Amino acid sequence: MAEAAAEIAAPARRRLPEWAVNAAIAAALLAWPLLADAAGEPWWAGLAAKAAILALAGVGLNLALGYGGMVSLGHAAFFGIGGYVAAISADAAFSGAGVLGLPGSDRMLPIWLAAMALSALVALGIGAISLRTEGVYFIMITLAFAQMIYYLAISWPAYGGEDGMPIYLRNGFPGMDTNAPLDFALVCLGALAAALLLSWRLTEARFGRALICARMNPLRLATLGMEPFPVKLAAFVISAAITGLAGALYADLNGYVSPAMLGWHTSGEIIVFVILGGTGRLFGPVAGAVLYVWLETLLGGVTVHWQMGLGLVLLGVVLFGRGGLIGLLCGARRHG
Amino acid sequence: MAEAAPVLEVSGLSKRFGALIATDAVDLDIRPGEIHALIGPNGAGKSTLVAQIAGQLAQDAGEIRLAGQEISGLSVAARARAGLGRTFQVTSVALELSALGNAMLAVQARASGLWGFWRRAAADRRLIEPAMAALARFDLDGRAQVPAAALSHGERRQLELAMAAALAPRVLLLDEPMAGLGAGGVGPLSDILEGLKAETPMLLIEHDMDAVFRLADRISVLAEGRIVFAGSAAEVQASALVREIYLGTA
Ligand SMILES: Nc1ncnc2c1ncn2[C@@H]1O[C@H](COP(=O)(O)OP(=O)(O)OP(=O)(O)O)[C@@H](O)[C@H]1O
Numbered sequence: 001m002a003e004a005a006a007e008i009a010a011p012a013r014r015r016l017p018e019w020a021v022n023a024a025i026a027a028a029l030l031a032w033p034l035l036a037d038a039a040g041e042p043w044w045a046g047l048a049a050k051a052a053i054l055a056l057a058g059v060g061l062n063l064a065l066g067y068g069g070m071v072s073l074g075h076a077a078f079f080g081i082g083g084y085v086a087a088i089s090a091d092a093a094f095s096g097a098g099v100l101g102l103p104g105s106d107r108m109l110p111i112w113l114a115a116m117a118l119s120a121l122v123a124l125g126i127g128a129i130s131l132r133t134e135g136v137y138f139i140m141i142t143l144a145f146a147q148m149i150y151y152l153a154i155s156w157p158a159y160g161g162e163d164g165m166p167i168y169l170r171n172g173f174p175g176m177d178t179n180a181p182l183d184f185a186l187v188c189l190g191a192l193a194a195a196l197l198l199s200w201r202l203t204e205a206r207f208g209r210a211l212i213c214a215r216m217n218p219l220r221l222a223t224l225g226m227e228p229f230p231v232k233l234a235a236f237v238i239s240a241a242i243t244g245l246a247g248a249l250y251a252d253l254n255g256y257v258s259p260a261m262l263g264w265h266t267s268g269e270i271i272v273f274v275i276l277g278g279t280g281r282l283f284g285p286v287a288g289a290v291l292y293v294w295l296e297t298l299l300g301g302v303t304v305h306w307q308m309g310l311g312l313v314l315l316g317v318v319l320f321g322r323g324g325l326i327g328l329l330c331g332a333r334r335h336g
Numbered sequence: 337m338a339e340a341a342p343v344l345e346v347s348g349l350s351k352r353f354g355a356l357i358a359t360d361a362v363d364l365d366i367r368p369g370e371i372h373a374l375i376g377p378n379g380a381g382k383s384t385l386v387a388q389i390a391g392q393l394a395q396d397a398g399e400i401r402l403a404g405q406e407i408s409g410l411s412v413a414a415r416a417r418a419g420l421g422r423t424f425q426v427t428s429v430a431l432e433l434s435a436l437g438n439a440m441l442a443v444q445a446r447a448s449g450l451w452g453f454w455r456r457a458a459a460d461r462r463l464i465e466p467a468m469a470a471l472a473r474f475d476l477d478g479r480a481q482v483p484a485a486a487l488s489h490g491e492r493r494q495l496e497l498a499m500a501a502a503l504a505p506r507v508l509l510l511d512e513p514m515a516g517l518g519a520g521g522v523g524p525l526s527d528i529l530e531g532l533k534a535e536t537p538m539l540l541i542e543h544d545m546d547a548v549f550r551l552a553d554r555i556s557v558l559a560e561g562r563i564v565f566a567g568s569a570a571e572v573q574a575s576a577l578v579r580e581i582y583l584g585t586a
């Protein structure tokens with residue numbers, strides 16, 4: 001409240017319209033792999049795919065964290081579940097053995113559906129329990145659930161245990177050669193675009209209005225006759241499904257999954273994308289993930305302690321620019 | 337003439353906070369078409385009483401009936417859907433939304449299709465038109481696009497009232513709606529409430545005694561959790577007891 005009031009009291013600074021900044025980010029993200037490919041730099045096209053996938057994970061978390069105020073330190077669970085679904089499905093298709101009586105698949109579309117469905121289902125359970133708590137307790141309980149799944153993966157030898165498992169051949173997508181870095185990057189960007197469209201419509205719709213109110217003032221929402229709990233739970237589940245989809249793509253990017261995808265580090269990184277870019281801003285996680293990937297690439301080449309530099313940037317964002325990168329460029333967030 | 341059945345009826349309501357008895361066997365009702373004022377010194381338990389009626393706090397004992405139905409087991413949201421409208425002593429609106437956005441949120445609770453996942457709310461005329469009407473009723477239609485965070489204190493109070501009224505509740509519980517409005521704001525708001533009471537009876541908690549005496553059809557006086565006096569404005573003004581415990585200290 002103080003933040004919003006200060007924003008209004010401050011003399012009007014030149015701000016860029018948010019849609020223009022978003023459009024510029026989208027155009028740059030699309031140009032990135034195209035230019036890299038044209039310049040004969042497939043590694044840079046692959047990096048664009050990585051940025052798109054991490055952004056996708058962040059777009060998922062942003063629904064829960066940014067719009068719904070649910071600080072989940074457990075989204076690695078959904079990221080990892082998506083990854084394991086991709087790897088297990090590809091493995092089952094490769095060996096012809098199937099899994100749980102279902103045939104495996106080495107096609108991305110059915111894998112994505114399965115990854116999103118399983119992430120959503122697990123999120124329904126985790127959310128139904130975690131959302132009965134608030135604040136630090138919510139953070140800790142989502143972390144605890146994710147750690148349970150992490151240890152489950154480690155102790156399950158059939159799926160590689162601590163070593164994880166490989167995906168020998170990148171899963172396929174109709175009309176695309178997913179092994180080509182440019183094609184794969186475009187598939188990832190397509191998934192990101194779809195998630196952004198969904199996220200935009202959701203948050204502008206009645207559901208999004210109710211969610212924003214549930215974050216800021218749940219009693220106000222209840223006083224209007226709407227229960228905050230199911231609104232938040234639905235947002236949590238959709239959020240998890242999107243992050244699960246990102247996990248499936250991430251497994252294909254790397255050609256393997258490991259329990260590290262499920263670890264709390266991963267949850268922390270996804271939170272960093274969102275905060276860095278601007279919580280509750282449509283393109284916040286995209287800006288955050290791109291910045292993260294560049295910092296990692298540029299600073300990581302110079303020093304293994306690059307995360308310290310990241311930490312300083314993050315500290316700056318939290319202390320001085322509560323709205324993250326998007327907030328810096330466009331000012332405080334507004335929802336009609 | 338037979339009295340109309342009360343819209344809201346509270347009986348034997350009690351609530352303790354440790355050793356403190358915040359609500360002490362309170363009986364209270366609100367009848368169609370009336371403004372029932374609840375007055376009493378600071379800390380008397382007025383807000384606590386409203387919180388119990390609205391379902392924010394669970395009572396220790398007693399019953400709450402809305403249109404004859406016991407509502408004690410219902411959640412805050414279910415009570416709101418059953419027809420209980422409420423405003424808070426500390427203004428409570430969604431600051432990130434515009435005045436119109438807030439009013440639309442109130443309308444969407446009542447309008448069909450609470451769960452819209454795709455259609456843009458800002459372009460939904462089924463929300464905009466009733467929301468604008470609610471704002472206009474409280475003289476806020478000129479401020480519809482202003483973010484709630486940028487509204488003045490008085491305007492936010494009006495917005496909250498507009499949201500409560502937009503629910504078309506059976507009864508309204510207003511916790512100090514005039515507080516902080518300033519001399520210029522009390523008169524117009526009193527006019528609005530007077531115009532509203534025929535369709536929506538109200539429980540009015542208010543410290544502004546001129547407004548209370550002007551608006552209230554009945555007045556109950558709460559002190560230390562108990563109703564110590566109930567009567568008309570004239571009876572309250574004439575009561576030595578009330579003067580002693582309330583007006584004397586005010
Ligand atoms: N959650 C709580 N826990 C403990 N005591 C409480 C709680 N809420 C209120 N009280 C106490 O109950 C008493 C009644 O408070 P309440 O807010 O209902 O008074 P009020 O009549 O609304 O006063 P005011 O005119 O100042 O708004 C006060 O003594 C208050 O300190």
Ligand SMILES: [Mg+2]
Nearest residue numbers: 382383384425
């Ligand atoms: Mg009070």
